[in-house]
Amino acid sequence: MTREEIFAKVVEIIRPFVKNQEALDSIGDSTNILKDLKVNSARLVDIILDFEDAFDIEVEDEDADAVNTVGDAVKLIEARIS
């Protein structure tokens, strides 16, 4: 799976949780999931659990702490897949 494919899938997973839909137009690696997309912090766990299902990976709590931006999520998934 290429980085672009992972990125696209990550955005697709995050989309239903996003409160600031306008921010999705300019979404990139540096987009902060909580601050820019206005995702509820409690929902971030649900998003990462969805990553686990979608990419068939397992994430530890401490690794999830490092997920602040979309790029962080992609990086975490890339590391788990490889």
Next chain:
Amino acid sequence: MSELPFRTRAALALQREVGRFSSIVWIPPIVFTLRVLMKYRVKNAAELRKRYRALMKETDGPVLICANHLTMVDSAILAWALGGSWWYVFHYRRMPWNLPEYKNFASIWFSRFASWVTKCIPVVRGGPRQQVSGVIKRVQHVISRGDTALIFAEGGRSRTGRVEVDSAAHGTGRIMAAVEDCKALCVYLRGDRQVTWSTVPALGDSFHVDFELFQPESLHRGLRRSQDLAQQIVAKLARMEEEYFASR
């Protein structure tokens, strides 16, 4: 469970000891406020405390108190309901650590100091995960060393007035997962006149308090395990709530 840096451990130990030695000064006014000024009553208080003290005496290992949440003074009412007042002076490790929202008291130096003395570890709800994680690690540290801590299993006050099973606070499960042999003391608290969430309970309210010691288990690993444990705890509180309403 990862070890906290020495400075953090030392700061927690200092906070605990200052709180312990000053507890004779700050516990009575809090209880006076609840009992006399607010005229609150705990139903079957003597029996409840006897049960709680016996349970704490016979329970080995770390205990995390997991409660439902309807008002901003729930933590004070719960601590008073379970342990009374003087008992805590002599069993200070059973005075639960609390995790109040930082924004609620950060603006005034006195409230910051008061919360420090009264075993509070402030948390910024919805803050960066790494910051929240730091708070969770502090709680893991204190309970693994024999103190108790109180966490609201739904993360915040229930907006429906009932235990919200879909709002399990992940941090609860994370603490349970990280601390070996940790037990959850699920506590259900409700004032008779409490219809939905509020800042404080109604003046003169009477409180139903019940608790059950519970050790959730999960076959999952990682983040999913923590989430599973957190959901089991909230489900337990929801069952306790059903029992409360069925017996009214």
